Amino acid sequence: MSGGKHSVIIDTDPGVDDAIALLFAFLSPNIDIRAITLTQGNTTIENAFRNIKQILAVQAAHERYLASTAPTDIKVAPPAALVSRESPVVIALGQGIPLEGEAEYAHHFHGEDGLGNYFTMNPPNGSGDGQTEAVSKAAAAAGAKTPDAGAEGLYTVSERSAEDEIIHQLQSHPDKTITILALGPLSNVARAMQKAPETMKKVKHIISMGGAINHPGNITPVSEFNWFADGLAAHLVIASSLPVRVLPLDVTMVSAVVESRYLYEHVAALSTPLSNFVTQIIQHILQLTERSWGYRWLTMHDPLTIGCLVDNSLVEFEPLHFEVEPSGKLTRGMCIIDRRPPKLNEPAPAATKRKNVEVAVRGDTHKFLKLFYYTLFGLDWDTLKKTTS
Numbered sequence: 001m002s003g004g005k006h007s008v009i010i011d012t013d014p015g016v017d018d019a020i021a022l023l024f025a026f027l028s029p030n031i032d033i034r035a036i037t038l039t040q041g042n043t044t045i046e047n048a049f050r051n052i053k054q055i056l057a058v059q060a061a062h063e064r065y066l067a068s069t070a071p072t073d074i075k076v077a078p079p080a081a082l083v084s085r086e087s088p089v090v091i092a093l094g095q096g097i098p099l100e101g102e103a104e105y106a107h108h109f110h111g112e113d114g115l116g117n118y119f120t121m122n123p124p125n126g127s128g129d130g131q132t133e134a135v136s137k138a139a140a141a142a143g144a145k146t147p148d149a150g151a152e153g154l155y156t157v158s159e160r161s162a163e164d165e166i167i168h169q170l171q172s173h174p175d176k177t178i179t180i181l182a183l184g185p186l187s188n189v190a191r192a193m194q195k196a197p198e199t200m201k202k203v204k205h206i207i208s209m210g211g212a213i214n215h216p217g218n219i220t221p222v223s224e225f226n227w228f229a230d231g232l233a234a235h236l237v238i239a240s241s242l243p244v245r246v247l248p249l250d251v252t253m254v255s256a257v258v259e260s261r262y263l264y265e266h267v268a269a270l271s272t273p274l275s276n277f278v279t280q281i282i283q284h285i286l287q288l289t290e291r292s293w294g295y296r297w298l299t300m301h302d303p304l305t306i307g308c309l310v311d312n313s314l315v316e317f318e319p320l321h322f323e324v325e326p327s328g329k330l331t332r333g334m335c336i337i338d339r340r341p342p343k344l345n346e347p348a349p350a351a352t353k354r355k356n357v358e359v360a361v362r363g364d365t366h367k368f369l370k371l372f373y374y375t376l377f378g379l380d381w382d383t384l385k386k387t388t389s
């Protein structure tokens, strides 16, 4: 594990794997969430707001469940990160549009609500904050005093926009102590850069899940979704002089693959508020991948992005100079790498360029799965492997 606590702003477009990543972050003792900033991406900004409230409600119900359960019932007792926080989580809303052009969504993949059609399976109970029966029941079963409280009291909505909240957080903390974990399109981060370039220099790292270096794209032949969805924002962030780390598809598609048979055989059996939620939100994607490609896997792009901070030995980064195409007709969001050989009597092009962007080149799959199953579900990956049919 890396030493000490990491103070983070999570910029997210929740999103099925974002939802799992957020729960993973809440349950990781060395992650301290200073703010959650919402962006359009997998879904609309309105859905993103509804989804984050649901995710917080699930986490709260899960913590109540853990508090009310005998320690032998579930093997891990993570810190009550959310319910016992001194102050509610700050949520700030982004503008809901990319820097240029129309918003791109991924409803075909993440469901119409962005959470795998969770709200169709669990209609809101009319409390007005998107709270669902499923969470109310789970909270009540766990002995919550106010099971219908939902996510209320767990968060405050910032009066600032997402980009202003990012700037505010950086201004209110010492230099190089805040990391931005960017799990969606980089619209909010780029807007903060445009608005307050000097303040943004206080950031410790911007870690962006995005891009495809040598891997095929997942939205166009050459582009990964987040960087395609706001090509200009990705271009500006990568071209900036800020310390940026990137987790491209090259690593997430290899090192963060979770097979559904483990989830359904072992995780579903736990029947905790958290395991019920996770096994429901993944159904839509699994049906889709099985129908289209014949397999039932999930790629945990965003959880791996949290994981690389939780345990700094999980992912290996190397410097790479490249640019992101901001607006090309066929190539928006593509990573442009200068692979030309050196000219005669001149240093290689790459050697003459700035290298402050580090790109993930390898991930430790076994370590990730160990951390993933243990943190979220208190399960041991090595035991699961041996006992799954």
Ligand SMILES: [Ca+2]
Pocket: 012, 013, 014, 015, 017, 018, 041, 042, 183, 184, 302
């Ligand atoms: Ca995401």
